[in-house]
Amino acid sequence: MxxxxxxxxxxxxxxxxxxxxxxxxxxxxxxxxxxxxxxxxxxxxxxxxxxxxxxxxxxxxxxxxxxxxxxxxxxxxxxxxxxxxxxxxxxxxxxxxxxxxxxxxxxxxxxxxxxxxxxxxxxxxxxxxxxxxxxxxxxxxxxxxxxxxxxxxxxxxxxxxxxxxxxxxxxxxxxxxxxxxxxxxxxxxxxxxxxxxxxxxxxxxxxxxxxxxxxxxxxxxRRSSRFLPCGGGSKVLLRKEDEQSLNTLEILCVNQCEGGNEDKIVIEENFYKGGKVSWWNFYFSEQPGSMPFIKRDKLDYIMNTVIPDLCSLRKACVLLNLMHVPGCGGTTLAMHTLWAHRDRFRCAVLRSSNANFTDAAHQVVKLLMYDHNEQVPTVPVLLMIDDFDDMEKVFDLQQFIEKECGQKKIQSKSAQVILLNCMRSESSEVPESTDTVFIGKNLSEKEHRMFEENL
The missing domain is CATH 3.40.50 (Rossmann fold)
Structure with a gap:
């Protein structure tokens, strides 16, 4: 208009x-x-x-x-x-x-x-x-x-x-x-x-x-400022001083990487030869003329089934466990999930599994309520946590976030924070459920073909 x-x-x-x-x-x-x-x-x-x-x-x-x-x-x-x-x-x-x-x-x-x-x-x-x-x-x-x-x-x-x-x-x-x-x-x-x-x-x-x-x-x-989603395509400006105050979180914005000048070839070669994935890999894959990023088969299932089901729960903080065998791309899939949701959810990564949970919960809820005049948030937070050594710490963080939401009297009929727990598993016998997805070592034929093409 x-x-x-x-x-x-x-x-x-x-x-x-x-x-x-x-x-x-x-x-x-x-x-x-x-x-x-x-x-x-x-x-x-x-x-x-x-x-x-x-x-x-x-x-x-x-x-x-x-x-x-x-x-x-x-x-x-x-x-x-x-x-x-x-x-x-x-x-x-x-x-x-x-x-x-x-x-x-x-x-x-x-x-x-x-x-x-x-x-x-x-x-x-x-x-x-x-x-x-x-x-x-x-x-x-x-x-x-x-x-x-x-x-x-x-x-x-x-x-x-x-x-x-x-x-x-x-x-x-x-x-x-x-x-x-x-x-x-x-x-x-x-x-x-x-x-x-x-x-x-x-x-x-x-x-x-x-x-x-x-x-x-x-x-x-879009090149000089950072924006958070507010639902329906609307956005709010994330002020630099406010982002700095959320220091336990690495925030993924709607316009992440726009205006940067990283070397596309170097970043892509590094990843496809075994290096760690970065937001730049997802960004470059969406540019005209680029090859699309390899979409794991489980991504559609997570996006279209698991997360919508979790969002419908009347609970402040819900948990999605992404269990994976070391070296099979579990962290990459988790980051791809955040990237795919960055214009619909307020996405972030917890910088350290050793963070103070009181501070982390406070900052997660601050991100949830950022620039909302009322106590009804319009989009949930999708928070990725990685390298937690046991589930007890995961449950503890979940409880801290639920407590913070209660103290702030946030009103909602659906989940407001989704914890995407990316956790390594030595066993390949992890049963999948409504809140647990397992990623093994074996690539499907489609995934294998795409990886070879990109490499």
Whole structure:
């Protein structure tokens, strides 16, 4: 919706973005980095305190802003005059739509309609001129940072004018972070305009998820930042200081390895000649023209049967044992399982089997709840543990995680943490069950053929 049906913002259908927003709160500012990256041509701001300690004040610390009043946009004849007014540069034209600048006091709704409504209509008509912004190549985003409650709220009138000027809603997108704000907005638009705006609204994501998802649509951000999944394809930004605080875990991100410059040939030759697998092996195997990574027969069974069954259990932390004979590729299969789930689960590897379990459990739950405003996580954690010498330690870690989830009062009807216990077994007589998968030395004919081809 925000790119006009392209897969990234590097090649977005939209050349310009116009933001319409209302009363903000400081707690929202950290999730507004995407606005700076969008570099909006204009922002119509209805928050009277925006320039002092609101969104405009925060935005101007990161980008160049030109503050205007709506009256400056009254249309006059002449294309040159129009271009001079808007100054289509990298600057964002911040239009204070209801006070907020010196000698300009905010108005109540009745006064606003009489004193300022006409000026806002001039602004919108101005922006929608084909000789100002390219026809159908700009998107208007209504960023609802607080509930729109009055039937004749200026924001509703602003929407109605854009809707009329653009002859529909194809160039309009509405963002809010809760269902109450959405319901109020939808009902007001239906009452005032007679249309259902639901299909052009995003409201089931938090602003942190909107922020991370939009940022990840630029290739430069995927190379420089790291992102965690939040379900449904949405993402949140994993801040460096937060990742450093999770020091017992090696976190596998959605965009792992993007932007790296490792030597593909050296890494692949090392692995297929008996070296230890790395995330780079999986990453390179997915690049165009590369041979696919050898998918063990048990991988599909783990992904399609075992893990879904474990996820359905109403237990905070569940266990999947991957038992394997030394040297048969058990660790590689476990890592492949994480790699295949990195966009659906929050995946990590416990760095050491000797880690303090209290710290480890705390950090696992912190990863689970990262950037969630409520106590209901949207995606589980898939945690790989390796080199544990006995099952008692595995059960101990499981209990510590369950206890931590209970203390944090996490609400869920399904498993929230899956422990993928990769454990060596000297015996090849390990019975498989609903929570145990065994990997032996012998390759199937299909696996053997693929390995020979890649080698």
């Amino acid at each position: 925000i790119t006009g049906n392209s897969e990234s913002l590097d090649k977005s259908h939209f050349e310009h973005y116009v933001i319409v927003t209302n009363k903000s709160h400081p707690s929202q500012f950290e999730s507004m980095r995407f606005l700076v990256e969008l570099n909006p041509t204009a922002v119509l701001d209805f928050d009277p305190e925006s320039t002092k300690h609101g969104l405009q004040c925060h935005f101007s610390q990161q980008s160049t802003v030109s503050v205007h009043l709506p009256a400056q946009y009254k249309i006059t004849e002449g294309v040159e005059d129009i271009a001079n007014k808007l100054k289509l540069t990298r600057n964002t034209n911040w239009i204070c739509c209801n006070g907020g600048v010196e000698n300009e006091m905010p108005s109540d709704i009745d006064q606003w309609l009489m004193d300022k409504g006409a000026s806002i209509r001039d602004v919108i008509s101005f922006l929608c001129r084909k000789d100002v912004l390219p026809n159908k190549r700009f998107l208007v985003i209504f960023l609802l940072l607080s509930t729109v409650s009055e039937k004749m709220d200026p924001l509703v009138e602003t929407f109605r004018t854009f809707w009329q000027e653009l002859r529909g809603t194809d160039q309009i997108l509405c963002l809010c972070d809760n269902e109450n704000t959405f319901n109020s907005w939808r009902d007001l638009i239906e009452s005032r305009c007679g249309i259902d705006i639901s299909g052009r609204c995003i409201y089931e994501l938090s602003f942190a998820e909107v922020n991370g998802t939009v940022l990840s649509l630029w290739s430069k951000n």
